[in-house]
Structures are given as C-alpha cells and as structure tokens.
Amino acid sequence: MHKRWVIVLLILAVVTVGCSRRSAPAPTPAAEATATSVAVRSRSGGSTVTASGQVMPARWAALSFETGGRVEWLAAEGSRMAAGETLARLDATDLEHAVAQARAALATARAQLAAAKAGATAEEIAAAEGAVVAAQGSVAAAEAALAQAELGAEIAHANLKQAEGAVEAAQAAPA
Numbered sequence: 001m002h003k004r005w006v007i008v009l010l011i012l013a014v015v016t017v018g019c020s021r022r023s024a025p026a027p028t029p030a031a032e033a034t035a036t037s038v039a040v041r042s043r044s045g046g047s048t049v050t051a052s053g054q055v056m057p058a059r060w061a062a063l064s065f066e067t068g069g070r071v072e073w074l075a076a077e078g079s080r081m082a083a084g085e086t087l088a089r090l091d092a093t094d095l096e097h098a099v100a101q102a103r104a105a106l107a108t109a110r111a112q113l114a115a116a117k118a119g120a121t122a123e124e125i126a127a128a129e130g131a132v133v134a135a136q137g138s139v140a141a142a143e144a145a146l147a148q149a150e151l152g153a154e155i156a157h158a159n160l161k162q163a164e165g166a167v168e169a170a171q172a173a174p175a
C-alpha cells in the first residue's frame with residue numbers, strides 16, 4: 001500500500017512540475033485544454049500506473065480598449081499586477097486635438113448665436129451693403145470683360161474672313 005502512495009505522489013509531482021513551466025503561452029478561452037499522460041514503473045518491476053489529466057486555467061479574461069489607437073505604454077510580460085493597476089495606455093494626442101477642435105467649434109457657434117441674438121448694428125448693415133455693392137461691381141466687371149472678349153472674337157472672325165477673301169482674289173487674278 002505504501003508503494004502505491006509513493007507512485008501517486010510521484011505522478012502528481014511530475015504533472016505539477018510539467019504544468020508550472022512557462023514554455024507555452026497562457027491558454028485562452030478558445031484554446032482547448034492540454035492533455036497530459038504520465039507512466040511510472042515501480043523499481044520492483046511491479047505494475048505500471050498511468051494517469052492523464054487536463055490543465056485548465058482557473059479563470060481568464062479578454063481585455064480590450066473601447067477605442068482604437070496607438071499603444072503608448074504596455075506593462076511588461078510576466079509582471080505581477082494588482083487589481084485596478086494600469087496594464088496599457090493608448091496615445092491620446094489625436095483625441096486631445098479632436099477635443100480642442102470641438103471646443104473651438106463650440107466657441108465659434110456660441111459667438112455666432114450671441115451675435116444673432118444681439119441683432120446687427122448700423123455699421124454691420126452698412127458693411128454688408130457695401131460688400132453687396134462690391135460683389136455687384138465685380139459681377140459687372142466680369143460681364144464687361146466677357147463682352148469685350150466676345151467682341152474681340154467677332155472682330156478677329158471678321159478680319160479672318162476679309163483675309164480669306166483677299167487670298168481668293170489674289171489667286172483668281174491673272175499673273
């Protein structure tokens with residue numbers, strides 16, 4: 001009976017030592033359990049005892065960030081972590097820029113709202129009317145330039161017809 005306990009303890013020791021080595025990565029929930037078989041013979045040449053088992057983690061967790069980004073800092077592999085301790089940190093530069101832009105857009109919108117609520121002053125109305133007159137002047141100038149270009153094209157076309165007529169008359173004249 002004493003020999004059987006020694007064999008059982010030897011099997012447990014082999015399984016325990018084999019499982020405590022860090023040669024394989026930690027199992028994930030999707031990974032299958034690792035099956036291990038051990039055969040031990042007693043020194044007296046008696047019976048052989050074979051045992052098998054599955055090594056499973058007591059608990060596991062799937063960790064992820066709520067948003068994507070570039071990892072700025074990551075805890076070293078194998079380091080012991082306490083509950084609530086930071087495991088990894090994302091680079092927040094892009095997020096900080098986005099917040100600054102959103103705050104600037106908010107400030108602009110608030111200023112426009114305040115201006116709309118306050119109503120336009122006489123100077124603002126005069127400036128807007130001046131801008132309209134200036135825009136109308138720009139349109140008139142562009143239309144005049146277009147009309148001048150069209151007139152120039154008509155003159156060039158008339159000159160071309162006159163030159164073609166002169167060529168035909170020169171060719172028809174006896175030499």
